[in-house]
Amino acid sequence: MNRTAGQPTGQPGNGRGGSGGSGGSGNRPGRDDSPDRLYTLTGGRSRSAPDSPFDLVTLVVAESDPAPGMQSEHAAILRLTERPMAVVEVAAMLRLPVGITRVLLSDLLAAGRVSARHPRRTAVTDPDILEQVLVGLRNL
Amino acid sequence: MDSATSDPAAAGDPAPRPPLRASADNGLKIVVVGGFGAGKTTLVRSVSEIRPLSTEETMTRAGEALDDVSAVRDKNATTVAFDFGRITLDAHNVLYLFGAPGQERFWFLWERLFAGALGAVVLVDTRRLDDSWYAIDRLEQHGTPFVVARNDFGGPDFAPGAIREALDLDPDVPLVNCDARTRSSSKRVLIALVEHAKHRYRNSRPGPRSYDGQVPVRQEELPL
Numbered sequence: 001m002n003r004t005a006g007q008p009t010g011q012p013g014n015g016r017g018g019s020g021g022s023g024g025s026g027n028r029p030g031r032d033d034s035p036d037r038l039y040t041l042t043g044g045r046s047r048s049a050p051d052s053p054f055d056l057v058t059l060v061v062a063e064s065d066p067a068p069g070m071q072s073e074h075a076a077i078l079r080l081t082e083r084p085m086a087v088v089e090v091a092a093m094l095r096l097p098v099g100i101t102r103v104l105l106s107d108l109l110a111a112g113r114v115s116a117r118h119p120r121r122t123a124v125t126d127p128d129i130l131e132q133v134l135v136g137l138r139n140l
Numbered sequence: 141m142d143s144a145t146s147d148p149a150a151a152g153d154p155a156p157r158p159p160l161r162a163s164a165d166n167g168l169k170i171v172v173v174g175g176f177g178a179g180k181t182t183l184v185r186s187v188s189e190i191r192p193l194s195t196e197e198t199m200t201r202a203g204e205a206l207d208d209v210s211a212v213r214d215k216n217a218t219t220v221a222f223d224f225g226r227i228t229l230d231a232h233n234v235l236y237l238f239g240a241p242g243q244e245r246f247w248f249l250w251e252r253l254f255a256g257a258l259g260a261v262v263l264v265d266t267r268r269l270d271d272s273w274y275a276i277d278r279l280e281q282h283g284t285p286f287v288v289a290r291n292d293f294g295g296p297d298f299a300p301g302a303i304r305e306a307l308d309l310d311p312d313v314p315l316v317n318c319d320a321r322t323r324s325s326s327k328r329v330l331i332a333l334v335e336h337a338k339h340r341y342r343n344s345r346p347g348p349r350s351y352d353g354q355v356p357v358r359q360e361e362l363p364l
Contacts, residue, residue, distance in 0.1 A: 056253065057167025057236050059160070083159035086167050086236060088224055092193035097219070099198050117165040124168070124258050129233070130338040133168065133258065136229025137331050140187065140323070 053109070054102045059084040059117040073104050074113075081114060157190040163231045170235060170330065171254045173242040173279075174263035175271025179291040180239035181223045183263060183320035187327055188225025188237060196221040197253060222253070237330075242275030251282070259285035259337045261329055263320065266296050269306050276307060285337035287314040289329045312340075 054060075061084050066075035073094060080093055091101035108114040123129040172180045184192050198219050223239040235258075240250045242262070254260075260279055264272045272288070279286045290303060298306070300315055309315060314332050319325045 055167070055256065056238075057169055057234070059164055059167055059234070083162055084164045084234075085160065086226070086234070088195055088236065089193065089226070092195040092224075097196050097198050117167075119167045119169075119256060121256060123166060124256060124337075125341045127338055127342055129166075129168075130258070130334055130341070132233055133229055133235065133334050134331060134338070136227070136233060136235070137327060137334065140227065140327050 053116060053118065054087045054105055055119050056088040056098065057086045057119050059086055060090060060105060061085075061115050061117065062113065063115055064113045074108055077104060077108060078113060084117065158228075160228060160234055161231055164228070164234050166233050168229075168233060168235045169254055169257040170237050170333065171250065171257050171260045172237060172239045172263055173250075173260050173272075173275045174239075174291075175242060175265065175268055178263045178265045178268075178271065179293075179320040180241075180263055183261070183289075183291075183318070183326045183329070184223060184225040184237045184239050186321055186323045186325075187227060187330065189228060190226055192223045192225045192239075194221060194223045220250075220253070242272060244274045247274065247278055251278070257284065259287075259333045261333055262286055262288045263291050263318075264288055264303075264307070265291055265293055266298050266303065267293070269303070272307060276309070280310070285333065285340050287316060287329065287333045287336055289316050289318045289320075289332075291318055291320045 060077070060081045062078045062081040064078065066078045070078075073096070076094060077090060080090055085093075087101060087105065088098060090105070091098045094101060096104075105114065105116075109116060120126075120129070172183055174180045181192055196219050198217050225237045227235045227237070229235055238254060238257075240254070260275075262272050262275055262279070276286075276288070288303075288307065288309060303309075304311075304315060314336050316329055316332050318329045
């Protein structure tokens with residue numbers, strides 16, 4: 001059984017500890033961030049919401065420009081989302097874990113600074129949407 | 141290769157990746173599952189319009205996405221990393237492809253991360269077919285549409301029937317050959333998956349968890 005290589009490491013807490021076997025791609029977002037830094041980023045809040053509205057592929061769009069004095073991550077998100085960008089892509093660009101990114105996005109959503117275009121849940125079983133996906137793939 | 145490209149400080153810089161169209165409003169997901177080295181990221185890269193990116197999610201042992209930083213300190217948190225790419229399908233639909241290791245101990249995390257996916261591609265290496273058993277079991281149990289794609293590594297050239305038998309594949313599940321390095325080949329795999337999903341849902345209108353008369357299997361309870 002050599003299935004452990006390259007698996008995500010399940011290091012709780014301090015992300016530095018024992019990351020020697022983490023697959024070699026390095027620079028994982030958040031991996032080198034201490035929980036304390038992440039805690040500071042989110043103002044120590046707990047969850048963004050019991051049911052975070054942000055799916056990995058929810059598309060986020062800025063509704064305003066960055067304002068002076070704004071937290072730098074919030075400003076960065078507003079710059080990234082001048083055109084729609086999925087939550088997962090925002091997280092990767094910021095090099096932050098998706099959960100932390102969701103908290104930051106929830107702040108901006110609550111302040112009306114971004115809007116969220118959620119995936120249509122029924123789309124995955126809707127033959128019309130599936131046909132649109134097929135057309136798009138065939139045109140690649 | 142460094143898969144993340146910028147510092148947080150530089151995140152607003154012009155990025156060498158096409159932005160989505162302003163009209164984009166529906167994100168869709170396909171998950172590429174496979175054992176270590178099966179070629180998941182290779183497949184994603186070959187069809188993605190952006191260089192694959194990597195990110196991570198922190199989950200509780202119960203499989204909930206964790207937005208609570210304080211709990212990261214606690215032993216119930218697990219971090220999972222995944223790669224993804226994207227394909228703009230049309231003015232509205234954008235397809236995200238996620239590469240996920242199919243190993244048993246992380247499966248419960250993927251199930252929640254990728255809820256609502258169109259389907260899955262199980263990428264297999266014929267030298268390590270057993271790496272895929274668990275993923276196939278779980279996809280079947282959940283009723284997630286999937287195809288099996290045999291990535292041609294120059295490994296043993298088993299007949300399709302032998303691969304089906306080794307994987308105990310349902311006859312309805314498509315088995316396709318691919319070269320994950322090639323865009324056209326990876327594209328064919330995705331088309332095979334979506335055609336399969338479309339066929340499946342046309343034939344069984346009830347939700348994805350109750351097709352083929354199969355009794356949905358309850359997610360096993362994980363000890364907290």
